[in-house]
Amino acid sequence: xxxxxxxxxxxxxxxxxxxxxxxxxxxxxxxxxxxxxxxxxxxxxxxxxxxxxxxxxxxxxxxxxxxxxxxxxxxxxxxxxxxxxxxxxxxxxxxxxxxxxxxxxxxxxxxxxxxxxxxxxxxxxxxxxxxxxxxxxxxxxxxxxxxxxxxxxxxxxxxxxxxxxxxxxxxxxxxxxxxxxxxxxxxxxxxxxxxxxxxxxxxxxxxxxxxxxxxxxxxxxxxxxxxxxxxxxxxxxxxxxxxxxxxxxxxxxxxxxxxxxxxxxxxxxxxxxxxxxxxxxxxxxxxxxxxxxxxxxxxxxxxxxxxxxxxxxxxxxxxxxxxxxxxxxxxxxxxxxxxxxxxxxxxxxxxxxxxxxxxxxxxxxxxxxxxxxxxxxxxxxxxxxxxxxxxxxxxxxxxxxxxxxxxxxxxxxxxxxxxxxxxxxxxxxx
Numbered sequence: 001x002x003x004x005x006x007x008x009x010x011x012x013x014x015x016x017x018x019x020x021x022x023x024x025x026x027x028x029x030x031x032x033x034x035x036x037x038x039x040x041x042x043x044x045x046x047x048x049x050x051x052x053x054x055x056x057x058x059x060x061x062x063x064x065x066x067x068x069x070x071x072x073x074x075x076x077x078x079x080x081x082x083x084x085x086x087x088x089x090x091x092x093x094x095x096x097x098x099x100x101x102x103x104x105x106x107x108x109x110x111x112x113x114x115x116x117x118x119x120x121x122x123x124x125x126x127x128x129x130x131x132x133x134x135x136x137x138x139x140x141x142x143x144x145x146x147x148x149x150x151x152x153x154x155x156x157x158x159x160x161x162x163x164x165x166x167x168x169x170x171x172x173x174x175x176x177x178x179x180x181x182x183x184x185x186x187x188x189x190x191x192x193x194x195x196x197x198x199x200x201x202x203x204x205x206x207x208x209x210x211x212x213x214x215x216x217x218x219x220x221x222x223x224x225x226x227x228x229x230x231x232x233x234x235x236x237x238x239x240x241x242x243x244x245x246x247x248x249x250x251x252x253x254x255x256x257x258x259x260x261x262x263x264x265x266x267x268x269x270x271x272x273x274x275x276x277x278x279x280x281x282x283x284x285x286x287x288x289x290x291x292x293x294x295x296x297x298x299x300x301x302x303x304x305x306x307x308x309x310x311x312x313x314x315x316x317x318x319x320x321x322x323x324x325x326x327x328x329x330x331x332x333x334x335x336x337x338x339x340x341x342x343x344x345x346x347x348x349x350x351x352x353x354x355x356x357x358x359x360x361x362x363x364x365x366x367x368x369x370x371x372x373x374x375x376x377x378x379x380x381x382x383x384x385x386x387x388x389x390x391x392x393x394x395x396x397x398x399x400x401x402x403x404x405x406x407x408x409x410x411x412x413x414x415x416x417x418x419x420x421x422x423x424x425x426x427x428x429x430x
Contacts, residue, residue, distance in 0.1 A: 013379065014057070015081050017074055021058035021110045024156060025163035029104040030094045036392070037101040038399035047172040048398075050105035051164075052093045053258060054086035054112045054178060063114060063152060067145035077113060080139060082377045084112040086179040088370030088387075092363075093177040095387055099395030105177075106167055110156055114140050117160050120212075120256035120300055121153050131200055131254050153301070161299050168262065173230075174360040175398070176259060179367045181377070184250050191246035192369055193238055193390070195231050196362035197224045199260050200252045212255050213264045214295050215313070216340060218348055221267060225259045226359035229405050234361075234397040241393040243369075259360040261298040266358040268295040270351050275339050287325075287332040295336075355406075365390065 064072045093105040108117055115135055122134030123141040134141075135157055136149055144152070168174060183189055199222055201209040207219045224231075235245045253259050272292050275282065282288045290308055297305040310316040311326050312333055318326035340347055351357055369386050371379035 015074065015077065015111055015113075016058045017064060018061045019058060021056075021060050021156065023163075024109065024159045025167065026107045026109055027104055027167075028090065028094065028107045030097050032101060032103060033098050034101070036099055038099055038392075038395045040100075040399035040402040044173075044402045045100075045102065047170070048100065048102060049168055049171040049174045050093050050097055050100075050102065050177065051107070051174065051258075052086065052089045052105060052177050053108040053117045054084070055089040055107060056109045056111050057085075058109045059111050059114050060156075063140060063144060063148060065148075066143040067148065072143060076139070079376070080137075081111060081113045083181075084116075084137065086112070086177075087367050087373075087377075087379050088365070089177045089179045091370060091382075091387060092179070092365055092391060095391040096175075096177070096394055099391055100398060106164070108160055110160075113137055115152060115156055117157065118257045119254065121157055123149060131251060133254075135256075157299075158301060161301070164258070165265075172356060172358050173398075173402075174259070174262060174358065176360065176362040178362060178364045179370065180364045182366055182368045182373075190250055190366055192243050192366045194246045194249055194364040195234060196248055196251075196253050196259070196364060197226045197228075197231050198248045198252050199225070199255050199257075201255055203248065203252045209255055212300070213298060214268075214309070216271075216295065216337060217264050217267060218345075221263065221348075221352065222260075225253065225263050226361040227401075227406075230359060230361060230398075230401045233401045233405055234363075234394065237393045237397040237400070238390075241389055243390060243393065253362060257362070259362050262358065262360045265296055265298045267351060268292070270354075270356075271295075271336070271340065271347065274347055274350075275336060278339065279335070282332070282335075285332065287328040288336075290325075290329040291332045291336060294333075363394070 059077070066072055090105075090107055093107070097103065097105050110117075114137060116133065116137050117135065119133050119135045121136075123136045124133045124138050126138055126142060128134075128138070136144070136152060140152075141149075180190060180194075199208070201207060202219070202222050208217065208222045231247065235247070238245045255261075272295075290304070293302060294305040294308050300306070307318065308326060308329055311318050312330055317323075367373060367377070367379075369390060370383060372381040372383065374380050
């Protein structure tokens with residue numbers, strides 16, 4: 001195994017207590033091995049992004065003191081640290097990057113036991129289910145003070161968000177690597193690999209949940225976070241390599257996941273570009289600035305955006321000294337809404353079928369494919385042969401998709417009137 005992978009396994013298992021966790025998002029470099037690289041058009045290398053958000057180890061000093069001023073001991077955290085960490089995700093990402101000739105991937109350094117960037121900001125309740133968590137994880141959600149939690153979100157969650165926003169600008173294919181436990185809570189065995197492309201809300205209710213993202217985001221765009229052809233190509237080549245694959249099992253993507261948030265963010269960036277091309281008078285207008293910031297607030301971190309959102313959709317009274325400002329922003333929002341509704345919602349169809357529409361695919365790999373684990377879930381032995389088969393099949397699937405599948409587009413033997421091909425009826429946001 002390469003020096004990088006050996007370092008990952010042998011030297012980076014324990015949590016790092018103390019320090020400031022910088023950089024917040026590491027651009028982890030890997031050595032290129034041209035002999036193992038798959039072949040695909042060079043122009044696609046710049047649109048690919050690999051990331052790992054749950055394999056960090058760092059817990060900063062300021063969060064090792066509880067709300068009463070007492071020290072939080074490492075032993076009290078070790079069990080949760082072992083359970084929460086996506087063991088081996090960086091190894092999979094590194095090897096996949098080598099096969100794809102990318103040179104590296106993005107990795108969040110902060111430990112998931114403290115902060116989960118794949119959730120909406122907030123504090124997780126004790127015994128909350130996997131899909132009902134917030135970013136501040138248990139037990140820190142119980143141990144830290146209000147000010148410590150606010151600092152954790154402002155300094156780290158928001159900082160990671162800014163780093164990803166910059167890194168993903170111009171990317172059209174985001175691949176997130178995660179790892180999960182061998183068994184469900186019921187004791188049944190999980191599939192070796194699961195490809196996640198659908199949110200909980202779409203799966204359980206057939207629509208995006210109300211009150212999270214703006215109603216201008218069409219439900220039809222939430223059906224899948226990635227091109228189904230990519231998902232199925234990945235499934236096919238993994239299965240042909242002897243690795244069983246499931247889709248959106250044993251769980252779906254939570255709405256707070258980076259994959260779902262990235263889809264909404266990408267759509268509203270596209271809408272803004274199209275709107276400003278058609279209405280250059282809106283460029284630089286403070287009212288439209290408020291609207292675009294609200295629509296792009298997919299992390300739900302802006303209190304000003306929340307105030308405007310509640311004014312527009314819940315008819316709440318704005319602050320008296322800002323009433324005129326909020327009413328002007330509401331008028332700007334109405335212009336954006338009419339723009340999207342025009343010509344049988346043509347802008348939405350343009351985005352749906354555009355080759356520049358972004359895909360975000362989450363890949364879950366079972367931890368025991370990467371390591372032999374002890375009874376506590378601690379990695380004790382690396383399994384390089386399995387990792388090589390797994391990552392080569394993934395890379396081959398991505399290369400085949402980019403080289404052969406994506407350029408062909410989707411033939412249309414049917415009119416685009418079916419919901420999965422054409423326009424959904426407009427949802428009335430107000």
